[in-house]
Amino acid sequence: MKRFGALLAIAMGCIAAAPAxxxxxPDKPIRFIVSFPxxxxxxxxxxxxxxxxxxxxxxxxxxxxxxxxxxxxxxQTVTRAPADGYTLFFSSNSPVTTNxxxxxxxxxxxxxxxxxxxxxxxxxxAVAVPGDAPYQSFAEFVETLRRNPGKFNxxxxxxxxxxxxxxxxxxxGAKATHIPYKGAAPALVDLAGKxxxxxxxxxxxxxxxxxxxxxxxxxxxxxxxxxxxxxxxxLAETFDDYYMVNWTGVFAPAGTPExxxxxxxxxxxxxxxxxxxxEMQDRLSSMxxxxxxxxxxxxxxxxxxxxxxARETAGIPKx
Numbered sequence: 188m189k190r191f192g193a194l195l196a197i198a199m200g201c202i203a204a205a206p207a208x209x210x211x212x213p214d215k216p217i218r219f220i221v222s223f224p225x226x227x228x229x230x231x232x233x234x235x236x237x238x239x240x241x242x243x244x245x246x247x248x249x250x251x252x253x254x255x256x257x258x259x260x261x262x263q264t265v266t267r268a269p270a271d272g273y274t275l276f277f278s279s280n281s282p283v284t285t286n287x288x289x290x291x292x293x294x295x296x297x298x299x300x301x302x303x304x305x306x307x308x309x310x311x312x313a314v315a316v317p318g319d320a321p322y323q324s325f326a327e328f329v330e331t332l333r334r335n336p337g338k339f340n341x342x343x344x345x346x347x348x349x350x351x352x353x354x355x356x357x358x359x360g361a362k363a364t365h366i367p368y369k370g371a372a373p374a375l376v377d378l379a380g381k382x383x384x385x386x387x388x389x390x391x392x393x394x395x396x397x398x399x400x401x402x403x404x405x406x407x408x409x410x411x412x413x414x415x416x417x418x419x420x421x422l423a424e425t426f427d428d429y430y431m432v433n434w435t436g437v438f439a440p441a442g443t444p445e446x447x448x449x450x451x452x453x454x455x456x457x458x459x460x461x462x463x464x465x466e467m468q469d470r471l472s473s474m475x476x477x478x479x480x481x482x483x484x485x486x487x488x489x490x491x492x493x494x495x496x497a498r499e500t501a502g503i504p505k506x
């Protein structure tokens with residue numbers, strides 16, 4: 188009986204401690220893990236939300252870039268972290284949906300080992316080429332690819348970019364050589380240096396290169412033309428129903444206390460609704476795409492199916 192009483196006291200103490208810990212959250216710095224290098228659209232967005240969250244919760248929020256390895260490194264940093272709300276995954280769709288559609292086996296399970304907290308924004312991909320590329324239009328670019336099967340190459344910074352590009356090539360009846368990168372930023376640098384022929388990448392990451400004249404955008408992957416780029420066509424204008432966008436959201440390790448997840452969800456969605464967030468999104472030519480954690484969880488499962496269907500249509504075998 189004494190032993191039972193002691194165990195009961197320990198158990199009750201643990202139960203009592205959980206709400207107290209959640210109530211004091213956060214009481215130390217928070218980490219945002221990003222699977223792409225500095226300069227990417229996801230990185231720019233993560234740094235904005237980190238600054239805003241920091242001012243709201245009164246604790247430092249640090250962005251840590253862990254690019255490469257098909258985002259495995261970043262994802263596992265989060266899944267292996269304590270489920271206490273201090274290590275969060277500021278993720279695009281690739282690590283948490285597209286990778287499931289792309290690989291036969293993953294060293295992590297983004298559905299079972301991660302808890303959706305809040306979906307935040309979405310953005311289109313730009314079809315970028317070197318600034319002095321000879322194509323005067325997207326149609327001319329497509330026709331050039333068709334006439335020269337396999338003679339052109341493209342870089343992709345994630346599985347999402349690869350699937351989006353291969354789906355385009357499939358619809359265009361063209362072929363090009365794929366060169367993988369650790370993120371959109373280094374691929375765009377090589378594109379500007381003419382080591383690549385074209386790249387599909389987040390428009391937010393492409394914009395500085397457009398402004399400098401190093402790159403040009405021939406088309407974008409949204410379902411309508413953008414106010415900031417009204418002369419740039421969508422791929423859907425050439426290929427019916429082509430629609431491929433990236434989105435960002437925050438995930439916590441599975442098992443993170445619900446009060447902590449709720450606090451983060453509320454703070455992040457409140458930030459997303461601010462004029463400052465709208466201004467940041469306008470700079471990246473992205474847009475708000477908010478969803479609470481339950482909506483986000485359903486959306487994640489739907490996205491896995493959508494990207495898997497796109498992969499199959501593009502004829503990309505699982506790795």
